Amino acid sequence: ESVEKPLEYYNNNIIGTLNLLTSMRNHNVKKFIFSSSATVYGESEIVPVHEGLQAGFATNPYGRCKAMIEDILRDLYISDNSWDIVLLRYFNPVGAHESGLIGELPNGIPN
Numbered sequence: 001e002s003v004e005k006p007l008e009y010y011n012n013n014i015i016g017t018l019n020l021l022t023s024m025r026n027h028n029v030k031k032f033i034f035s036s037s038a039t040v041y042g043e044s045e046i047v048p049v050h051e052g053l054q055a056g057f058a059t060n061p062y063g064r065c066k067a068m069i070e071d072i073l074r075d076l077y078i079s080d081n082s083w084d085i086v087l088l089r090y091f092n093p094v095g096a097h098e099s100g101l102i103g104e105l106p107n108g109i110p111n
Contacts, residue, residue, distance in 0.1 A: 002061035002062035003060050009061045009065055013065035013066075014069065017072065021076065030080075030084060031083075031084045032083065032086070033085075033088065034069060034070070034085070034086065034087050035090065036066045036087055036090070037062070037090055038089060039058055039059075039060070039062060040055040040058050040063055040067040041054075041058075042057030042059045042063065043057075043059055044057075048091075049091065055067055073085050
């Protein structure tokens with residue numbers, strides 16, 4: 001969907017996050033947990049993908065939004081380290097890899 005509607009994704013994710021962070025700063029709220037994604041790595045030739053790999057090779061607007069917001073949050077912390085910022089980069093939020101080599105391998109029918 002992000003490939004079909006890139007402007008909507010950038011507006012919602014980047015501009016929305018900037019507006020939220022500005023409002024938080026204005027109200028002295030400095031705790032932020034960001035739900036990122038392994039899509040920031042793009043199509044890695046290294047499997048399984050891990051945190052030690054360099055991010056920034058996203059292949060779609062969704063992943064690029066996540067990578068940009070991670071950078072914005074890092075820059076915010078560098079400029080004001082009184083912020084408590086946590087970046088969570090989810091790798092497998094919806095189940096096992098289709099190959100069956102990575103992730104869960106449930107027995108039976110999922111409920």
